[in-house]
Amino acid sequence: MKILFIGESWTVHMIHAKGYDTFESTKYEEGATFLIDSLRNRGIEIDYMPSHEVQVRFPDNLEALEQYDSIVISDIGSNTFLLQNKTFYYMERIPNSLELIRQYVENGGGLLMIGGYLSFMGIEGKANYKNTILADVLPVEMLDRDDRVEKPEGVYPETISEHSITKDLEKWPPFLGYNRFSAKEDATTLVQIEGDPLLVIGGYGKGKTAAFASDCAPHWGPLEFMDWEYYQPLWQRILEHIKK
Template sequence: MKILFVGESWIVHMIHTKGYDSFTSTKYEEGATYLLACLREQDIDVTYMPAHEVQVRFPQTLEELQAYDAIVLSDVGANTFLLQNPTFYQFQMLPNALELVKQYVSEGGGLLMVGGYLTFMGIEGKANYKNTCLSEVLPVTMMDNDDRVEMPSGFSPVVSRTHPLVENLGEWPRLLGYNKLTAKSEAEELLSHGGDAILTVGKYGKGNTAAFASDCSPHWGSPEFMNWKHYSDFWSNLIKYLKYAA
């Protein structure tokens, strides 16, 4: 199985103040290194596209996207796809990348969105996926604005219905937050917390879709979750579901 995993990267710009003087430093980080290693160990061929590369390297045609069995979007907002460099700086007209993803799923591709500060609606509503065509594709209904639910004391999702993706996993480890989502009526809510959908699967056209409301890495993805014995199997099975589910 071959997937395109997009996002889970960021640049931190810091100001160090030491008495009268200060200086700046910058560092680049990636959050999905462990997850991607787990997927590759499960014989999933991963092409990783960090968030900052989307604006210059995201596929421009449906045929390019169809080289992959599934696309995973994690912690990268809609603006990154809609305001690519040639459009924002050179005012060029380009194919709408999210419309391409919608068509890709409709024709049989898989799509998973993973929660975070810049997925679904995200912090201050800046991820803004509800106001894009992917709101039709995803198996969940999003809020209108900031959808973060911070849980500093931790919470464990509970199984909402019997399904192979969540069977035999035992009690879930605690997570530190999630995006507030509601499963669409035609979708299957598999994990929940307090009436909110944590894991939802569905279909759009010929393709399979999934939404995981919490994170695959810190900070919402707690050390307890990252060290969970079922971590690798859960993610690999979820991604394989996007291709193989009937």
């Protein structure tokens, strides 16, 4: 199985104030390292494309995407796909990356979106996938606004549907938040969290899709989730289900 994993990276620019004086520092971070490493350890081939590389590295043709069994999008907003350097700075017309993903799924590829501050609609609605072509592809109906549900006290998911993905997933670890959406009529909710869908699977064209409402890593996915015995099996099962 070969996966294209996109997103889960960020740069933090800090101003340190020490009395009268200040200085600045910058650090780069990636959030999916634990997940990617755990999948690679099970023999899954993953090409990782950090958020900032989408601007210059995302394929400009369908053939390049079709080498993958599935695509994972995690915590990266739609603007990064739609406002690439050639268009934003040089006004060049280029292929719509999200349209290429739509065609890829329609032809039989798999698509998984994982939750986060820049997934689905995201913080202040900035991820904005509801207003893109991927709204047709994903198995969920997104809100028209900021869709975050913050749960600092912790909230426990509940498995509600029997499926190969949810086998033995009876006792879940807590989560600290998630993106709120509803399942489409032709989709299936496998796991819910306080009555909202957490894991939904569906299809588009010849392909299969999945949406996971919370994070694959901190902060919404706390250490209890990453240490959970079913952490790696959960993601592998989802990817096995949606692959070509």
